[in-house]
Amino acid sequence: MNVRIVLNASYPRTEYVAKLYSRFLSGKIPGDEFEKGIEEATINLFKFLKEIGINIFTDGMFRWDDIFNPLIKYVEGVKINGLIRFYDNNFFFRAPIIESKLKLSNEHPFKEWFKKSLDLAKNVFDGSEILLKQPLPGPLTLALNSINNHYGGLDTLISDWRSEVLEPLIKDLSTVGLSAVEIHEPSLVWKGTSDELRKVGVKELSYLIDYASSIGVDVWLLTYFGSLRKLRELVNEVSRAIIGLDYYSDERGRVQLVIRDYGLKRVMLGVLNARNTLMERPENIRRAIFKALDYGAKEIYVGNNAPLDFIPEVIASKKLRRLSRIVRKLRR
C-alpha cells in the first residue's frame, strides 16, 4: 500500500526557539547567534522526522509567525497592520494593508532560507530520498485576509497576489531546488466565503498550478477549516494538484466523498487534528485511508490537517510519531 506520511505547514516552535526569538527581538543576542539557533532547531526537527520515518516535510516554518508573515513584509505596496483573528482560532496575525500595486521585493530572503533548509535536510537524511515543501498562502486566502485600500475589485487583488507575488516567488525558489510548494487556501472552503469568490479563487489557483508545473514545481493545495465538498465540481479545475482535505471539517469522513464524487486521484488526508490535543484513534485513520482507496485515489498522503501551531510541541511530536506508527503497521 503506497501511503506516505507528511508534515505539512508549521511545526510548533519549541520553548527553546521561542526564547531564542524573544532574545533576538529584544536585542539580547546578535543575528548570527539567532541564525545558528534556528539552524539547530531545524536540524533537530529533521532528525526527529527521519527517526519516525517521514521524508516529505516542510522546514517547520520556524522563521514564520503565521502563514502570511514575513512574506508580506517583502511585498511592495503592502503595509502591515495590527492583529487580526485567524479564522475562528484564538490565534492572530498581522494583516497586509494594500496601499498600491503589489510586487514581490527583489530583496526577499526566502531563496536563501529555502536553500539553507534543503541543504540541512539533505545532510540529515544523508542521501536518502526527501521532499522539502515550501508553504505559502494561496491568492484567495491572501486577498480575503488583506485590508484593501488600493484595488478596485477583489478579483484583481486575488489575481495580483498570484501573478505579482506568488508566481515570481515560486520561480525564485525553483532556482534553488524547490520541487513542491504547499499552497494554503483555508478561505477556499471557509463558510464565510461566497461561491462567487470561490470560483475566482479556483480560477487563479488553476493558473498558478499550470505555472508551477511549467517550471517543474508540484503543487499541494491544502484546504482546511472547512469542507472541500463546498467546492463541488470546481474541484476538477485544480485536481491535478495534490489536494489536502481537512478530515475534521465535516461530519466524520464525509469530506472524503469528494474523492469519490469528483474522481480525485492525488490526495493528502488531513487526519492528524492540529486543533485538538486528543490523540487520533488508529481505526479512524485506517478507515480514512481505506475509504480513499475505495473511492479511487491513487496517490495518498496522510498528515496534519492544518498548521501545527495550534497545539503544544509535545503533543504535535506525539501525534506525528503515533501517525507514523499506525501507517507503518498498515503498510505491513
Next chain:
Amino acid sequence: MGWSKIELPILPTTVIGSYPRPKWLREFIKGYREGKYKEDQLREAFDDAVIAVVHDQEDAGVDIPSDGEQRRDEMVEYFAERIGGFVFYGPVRVWGNNYFRKPAVVSKLKYKGPIVINEYLFLRKVSKAKVVKVTITGPYTIADWSFNEYYRSKDELASELAKIINTEIKKLEEVGALYVQIDEPALTTHPDEMDWAIDVINEVVKGVNIKVGLHVCYSNYKVLKPYFDELKVSQLALEFANRGFRDLNILKNLNKELGFGVIDVHNRRIEDPRDVAKAIGKVLRYVEPECIYINPDCGLKLLPRNIARRKLEVMVQGAKYVRERLSRRGLTNTILRRSAECP
C-alpha cells in the same frame, strides 16, 4: 452594606480588570520561578502589588477599582489551574512569538474550592471604595480557549464550567461581594454557537443576587445585539474607543446598563479628557445617564504602568466634565443595580 443604600456618583468610573504589574513584582515573580523565593514571600509580594495598584486607581479618582488581577498571569490559565479536570501540556502560540499555556480538559470538571474569594477579601480590605469589582473569566471563553478531550461537545463543556463559576459567584456573594464581572472576549467568535453560549452565561448568574456585568471586547457587536434582551446580566461592558466610537447605534434600545469603553488600551497615546467627554456625550443619545458606567475598553495590563495611570486620570476627568453638565439637570447620583434591566 445593604443594597438599598448603595449610591454612586452619576457615570461611575471603573476599570475592566487587569492593571500593569509593577516592575519589581515582575522581577520578583521571575526570581520565584528561579527558586529564589518561597511561596509565602510571593504571596506577600502579590498583596503589596495589589495595595499599590489599588492606590493608583483610587488616586486617579476611579470609583470602583479592581485588584488589577495582579495574581493572574493569564485569564484562562488562572481558572484552569484552580478547577479540577484540566491539564497543561505546554505553551501554544497566540500570535508572533507570544504564547499561552492553553489548558486541556481531560476528565470531568470539578469545583475544587474557592478560586477568587481570597482575592476579593484582600481587595475589600485594602480599598477605600464603597464598591469593588471582581472579574471572572466566563465559561464560553474558557471552553473556547481550551482543548476538549473529555466532553462530547463544547456546549457540554461550557455548561459544566458555568455551574462551577455559578458556585464561585454564590460564594463571593456569601462573603459580601457586590459586583462581579464575567469576561467573555471569545463570545462572538463563532456566531453559530451564540444561542447556547447565551444560555451558558445565563446559567452563571442563576440564583445570584449581586450585580453581575458581562465584558465582551474586540468582537462583532452585531452578533451580540440580538441577544441583549435575553442576557440576564445587569451590565454590558463594551469596547468603543478602539473602534473610534463607531457602532454606537447597536446600543439603540439597550435595556440594561452599559459599561462604556472610552480608553484605548492598545495605544500608548494619552487621550484628551475633552474627547472622552465628547464620546460620553455621543453615547448619551442612546443610553440614559443613570445606566452608564465609564471604563477603559479592556484590561490595562499591556500598557506601561505610568501610562495606564495617566489614562485613568483622563478617563475620570472626562467623566467629571459630563457630570457637571448632568448636575445642572439634577442628576448627581445613581444606584448600584442588580437587575437585568435599566432604567
